[in-house]
Amino acid sequence: MLTADQLKEKAALRALDLVRDGMRLGLGTGSTAEHFVKALGARVAAGLNVLCVPTSEATRKLAESLNIPLSTLDEIPQLDLTVDGADELDDQLRLIKGGGGALLIEKIVATASKSMVVIADDSKEVAQLGRFPLPVEVVPVGLRATQALIKGMASEAGCDGEIKLRVGRGGEPFYTDQENLILDCHFGSIPEPEVLHFAIKRLPGVVEVGLFLGIADAAFVAGQEGLKVLRSATWEEKS
Numbered sequence: 448m449l450t451a452d453q454l455k456e457k458a459a460l461r462a463l464d465l466v467r468d469g470m471r472l473g474l475g476t477g478s479t480a481e482h483f484v485k486a487l488g489a490r491v492a493a494g495l496n497v498l499c500v501p502t503s504e505a506t507r508k509l510a511e512s513l514n515i516p517l518s519t520l521d522e523i524p525q526l527d528l529t530v531d532g533a534d535e536l537d538d539q540l541r542l543i544k545g546g547g548g549a550l551l552i553e554k555i556v557a558t559a560s561k562s563m564v565v566i567a568d569d570s571k572e573v574a575q576l577g578r579f580p581l582p583v584e585v586v587p588v589g590l591r592a593t594q595a596l597i598k599g600m601a602s603e604a605g606c607d608g609e610i611k612l613r614v615g616r617g618g619e620p621f622y623t624d625q626e627n628l629i630l631d632c633h634f635g636s637i638p639e640p641e642v643l644h645f646a647i648k649r650l651p652g653v654v655e656v657g658l659f660l661g662i663a664d665a666a667f668v669a670g671q672e673g674l675k676v677l678r679s680a681t682w683e684e685k686s
């Protein structure tokens with residue numbers, strides 16, 4: 448019986464098969480992405496040539512410690528591949544992300560990539576998104592007003608539930624790398640993710656919504672029975 452962490456590593460190592468010499472890569476955030484970065488670091492130490500854009504300060508520090516060559520999207524606006532974890536995914540490759548608070552840069556980097564591949568253990572697979580509280584990144588100014596607006600818009604989109612300001616370990620508000628706040632929306636289920644995304648995203652205080660729709664091209668999902676590959680209609684794995 449493999450532990451959840453071993454399953455995450457298995458998915459991450461599978462994604463490493465996609466990496467080719469000379470690629471420009473987006474590096475995700477979180478414990479699953481960490482396995483990928485560490486394994487990539489070992490390949491770089493053995494001579495692989497890649498240039499990578501991290502999606503968070505935590506990932507940048509880890510990649511730097513492994514001597515992985517780093518750049519920014521300002522210098523390389525298009526990437527070949529981004530590999531990242533997810534908090535939830537459904538069978539249409541729709542995701543909830545942002546459990547680690549890096550959803551804004553994760554979405555920018557994934558969208559700037561020719562392909563985005565998700566790595567996860569099978570506890571992240573759901574029939575309907577929403578069991579995991581949906582993270583919404585908001586600017587600190589007008590927090591309570593934005594929170595109330597999100598509640599109203601979400602309710603119209605069929606999603607009700609508590610919306611909580613994320614706090615850090617010491618009980619103080621959690622700030623993202625961009626000095627924004629996160630509202631975790633405990634909806635339980637999201638019947639129409641596209642409708643909800645559109646409804647919340649257009650509010651002025653909202654920076655980004657943790658729904659990744661039409662962004663992921665494939666997912667490697669590791670379970671006790673083996674590794675499952677989910678593919679979008681257009682994704683082809685190059686051998």
Ligand SMILES: O=C(CO)[C@H](O)[C@H](O)COP(=O)(O)O
Nearest residue numbers: 477478479532545546547549
């Ligand atoms: O979206 C994320 C960070 O913002 C992560 O990818 C997500 O939270 C999954 O994390 P983990 O791999 O640790 O389960």
